[in-house]
Amino acid sequence: MSRASARQNPTRIQRExxxxxxxxxxxxxSAEGYRGATLDxxxxxxxxxKPNLLYYFASKEDIHRVLLERLLDTWLEPLRGLDPEGDPVAEIEAYVVRKLRMARDMPRESRLFAGEVLSGATRIADQIRGPLRALVDEKAAVLRGWSEAGRIAPVDPYHLIFSxxxxxxxxxDFDAQVRGILGTSEGAHFPEAERYLRHLFRRAITSEATIGPDEP
Structure with a gap:
């Protein structure tokens, strides 16, 4: 929480x-990474x-922590939307689409989160082991139940989510590479990416093929 937010009844200007x-x-x-970024x-x-900024936040780490906490809550929202009572294939496809559209609409947030994880996730380790793990466990149980009931193909629920x-x-996270290879302008490739990923994951969860424990 920022210093201003921690005060009782922050003013409109303080909130802004x-x-x-x-x-x-x-x-x-998102541009410089945590180490490269400065308060200046x-x-x-x-x-x-800078003194005015420090009135609101005690340090660079304080700002970074608040951003990550808010981002993690936003990042979990699409997975929370996976409805156990819905049609399994439709629910999984919808989750894929929500995540892809978040990548399209929130690239800076994605890069911020990726940078933190790549550096060891020391600042959000408690959130990863706590609310994130709890939510993934909950939804993995839903996916496993669908699989055991024959409503989707046999699949490891955790690795499906990771995929x-x-x-x-x-x-x-690799937007510059994608656009460089495809020669597309910013965002132009997302409709085709959505069509492809819908097809890819639909095939993954409706195919009868299974991966045994000793298969590569």
Whole structure:
């Protein structure tokens, strides 16, 4: 929580300044990484003096932590939407689409989260082992139940979720590579990516093929 948010009844200006700082920090952290980012860069991007910024946040780490906490909650929302009472194939396809559209609409947030995980996830380890793991366990149980009931093909639920994360977030974290190879403008490749990923995961969860324990 920011210093301003921690105060009782923060003013409208305080709330606006806090949002401006976080928006500026998202730009800086996603471009420079945690180590490369500085308070001076964040203050400049937010159009504030450094002392004014420090009125709202105690440190660079404080800003980064608040961003990650808010991002993780947003990042979990598509998975929360997986409905145990829905049609399994439709629910999994919808989850893939939600994650891909998040990669399209929130590339900076995706890169911020990826950078933190690649550096060891020390600042969000508790959240990963806590609420993220609990939610993944809950939805993995749903996927396993669908598989055991024959409503989708036999599949490891955790690796299915990991595969969806990898396939969709690639389009945010490696956007420059994707556009460079395809020769497309920003965002132009997403409709085709969505069609392909829908097909890919539909085949994965409706095929009768299984992977045995000793198969590569």
């Amino acid at each position: 300044k806090t949002r401006a700082i976080l928006a500026a920090a998202l730009d800086v952290f 860069q964040i203050a400049e991007a937010a159009r504030l003096s 969806i994360w990898a396939a969709t977030q690639h389009y945010a």
